[in-house]
Amino acid sequence: MNVSDSERFCEVAEAFHALAERCLSDLVDARFRLRDLLGWMRAMASRVKARGTAVDSVMRENAKKRRASDAVVRRVAEMLSSMSRGADGGKALSFGDASLSECVLGVPMMAYLAEEQPGVGLDTQSPVGLQELSGQNHKKSNGLPTKTSLSSSLTIASNSAEVLFDQPRRSLAQSLRRLDFDIIQNQKNCSNRQVFAIHKRIGLGPNDTKVDPNNESKCFLPKVMTGDEVEHIHERDWIILGIDDVAPCGSNCVQILAIPCRNSKGGAARANPPFCLSAKIILPPDCMVLDVAFYGDDGSSSLTSAADCDKGEGEEGRQALGVLIAQEEEIPQENSQLRSEELWLFRYDALPYQIITLPSVPTKKVAILNSQIKENCYITENEVGEMVILPSELCVEMIDSVAIKRRKIRELSLDTGKTSSTDAPRLVLSGSRGIGGLITNPKATLELFDLEEDEEDDSDGEDEME
Structure with a gap:
């Protein structure tokens, strides 16, 4: 195997692993953000329903029980404020860059699953390209990071593996002493x-x-x-x-x-x-x-x-x-x-x-x-x-x-x-088990039968004759 191809495949595989780990991390982060957002929305809905009711009413009791903690409120406020402004405090984020749910949560999950990303054309031979592939050197655009998708990263790793492991196969094919038999039948x-x-x-x-x-x-x-x-x-x-x-x-x-x-x-x-x-x-x-x-x-x-x-x-x-x-x-x-x-x-x-x-x-x-x-x-x-x-x-x-x-x-x-020839059955035999099978078309059926059952009968008949 080529040493440079082996090193490149190792680096690309590590970059893909880092990207997959970051995808799982963002997925967990999005889950907790969604939990805080739903909890805060539920508390606010209970407060709205309890507005104007008696102090000891059931609505006010439910509002007290569903009141969000200060930590949840701070996290939701930070999440919503990041949606209304850019990462640098500049222009607000446009919904055309990501879905509304991604903009609210601040986690662009669909970027990981996109089929085509700019990262597909990265030069993975260079350290900068590998950093872009693993997300170590990504830049943020409109508040959302520009990342290479999992599909693109997997394609790059798969191509690198194909180049690496195809070398032994070609070498083995070249080293084999092969002889083809062309059996020319009568008809x-x-x-x-x-x-x-x-x-x-x-x-x-x-x-x-x-x-x-x-x-x-x-x-x-x-x-x-x-x-x-x-x-x-x-x-x-x-x-x-x-x-x-x-x-x-x-x-x-x-x-x-x-x-x-x-x-x-x-x-x-x-x-x-x-x-x-x-x-x-x-x-x-x-x-x-x-x-x-x-x-x-x-x-x-x-x-x-x-x-x-x-x-x-x-x-x-x-x-x-x-x-x-x-x-x-x-x-x-x-x-x-x-x-x-x-x-x-x-x-x-x-x-x-x-x-x-x-x-x-x-x-x-x-x-x-x-x-x-x-x-x-x-x-x-x-x-x-x-x-x-x-x-x-x-x-x-x-x-x-x-x-x-x-x-x-x-x-x-x-x-x-x-x-037709496609309707002809196929024969499958197993001498180690003493059974056979018949695969028939057009119905996908398999019939099994015992091929050694007659041997015991023959031996019994010979004993009787003796």
């Missing part, structure tokens, strides 16, 4: 809405040999096919992206991109990773993607090395990807559509990934053409009617299928031709 999906989700994962580093690679619940360890073998990619930190796309066959698909953030040797974060991983899942022909969301703990609380996972540290919670699917059915006689919305939840760790080589030359932007990435997974039904994700024929014998947990969200009727 927009049927909902005409961009579906996107981002997540952070803790992976298994190359030196973390104490952890069982087959235990996928502790870290993100993606699999890729290299020839006829399955290879695990060891990277410590990952950024996971979930987006929707349209396959060349016309079916909607969900793409998962995994981008490594650190060197394979555990060094500092790099701006240009040499590769990223992709898994594209083709949906059934009648399915449309409304939204995607990651379900699980992102591992931000795992601050230790993955080598300590066997000690109970560095582990992630449940991890999955949630896809909000819509299936529409035409109703010709009603000129409408019946939409059925379901939540599909599956573990993306067990999917087969393919390596996408990125440019080795340092650059600030990387373009990924989805048309050049093959769809290596598809969703179908197994023998018992459950939805599963199967890999392509090249690796179907090497990698097991991934089960999909389905939950029916709602059914609604849509008028043909009147649906």
